[in-house]
Amino acid sequence: MSANEFTVIGHRGARGHAPENTLLAIDTAIRLGAPWVEFDVQLHDSGELLVFHDLTLDRTTNGQGFLASQSLGMLRALDAGQGQQIPTLIEVLDLVEQQVGVNIxxxxxxxxxxxxxxxxxxxxxxxxxxxxxxxxxxxxPELWEFKQYAPEIPIGALICGVPLDWAGCAVELGAATLNLSSEFVDPRLIADAHKHGIKVFVYTVNDPAEMRMLREMGVDGVFSDYPDRALAVTAG
Incomplete structure (x- = not known):
């Protein structure tokens, strides 16, 4: 992430093109040219780190109920879309093989x-x-806990709103990025983050006109279900 770069991050892989948070979605984002991919990780009672967004299985798999209440074997047998499995963190990292950056x-x-x-x-x-x-x-607090175990890894504070202290939470955490909902983009928040050397990434942006507007506002990058659209904007 260079100083003047507008960073394109494939949201849950390339969710607009393939079932979210699957190996297919990650691979699709890489093939589309996304320099970064984002995906969600949950710790299962088995000790396995599963790449999955929701607390429940119903929306993105052929299973039902809470992910946490199912055995690992049952979860791994589910269809997460187009015959895809719910992947593990290790499977995703092995697929990526340093081809792109990963936002976990x-x-x-x-x-x-x-x-x-x-x-x-x-x-x-x-x-x-x-x-x-x-x-x-x-x-x-969980992000802060992670930082204690891996202080050399950059972290990003995710927020959905405009805090009273602007980028204060990211500053306190020593975060490299402030990942902000597109509903709450505020020029003063962007300015405060930049004043502290923190990049601002906005989620989830799929409209090219909005991408261009955010770039003009000084946002440093976007999460998109369609990273190809965002790459076209950066090339334009």
Whole structure:
């Protein structure tokens, strides 16, 4: 992420083109040219880190009920769309193979940060540079916990609103990015983040006109279900 770069991040892989948070979605984003991919991670009771967004299975799989109440074997047998499995964090990282940067969003608490840090540590030891990772979360205490175990990995504070102290939460965490809902983009928030050397990434942006507007406002990048659209805007 260079200083003047407008960063395009494939949201849940390339959710607009393939079933979200699957290996197919991640691979599609890479093939479309996205320099970064974002996906969600939850810690299952089995100790496995699963790439999945919702608390329940109904929306994106042929299963029902809460993810946390199902066995790992049952979860892995589900169809997550187009015959895709619910992948593990390790499977996604092995697919990526440093081709692109990865933004791992911590969706669950209760040790998720520590578990993700442990996995990332093994990839750092295998030669991945820390800057290939960005770990983010709405659950800021869990993000802080992750930072204690992997201080060299950049983190992103996820927010859905405009805090009273502007970018204060990201500053306090030592975050590299503030990941902000498109509904709450405020020039003063962008300015405050930039004053502290923090990049502002906006989610989830699929309209090219909105992408251009955000870029003109000084936003540093966008999460998009259609990374190809965002790449076309950056090339224009």
């Amino acid at each position: 969003e911590l969706k669950s608490a209760g040790g998720t940060g520590e578990a993700v840090a442990s996995v990332i540590r093994s990839y750092l030891e295998a030669g991945w540079p820390p800057e290939k990772f960005l770990v983010s979360s709405f659950h800021l």
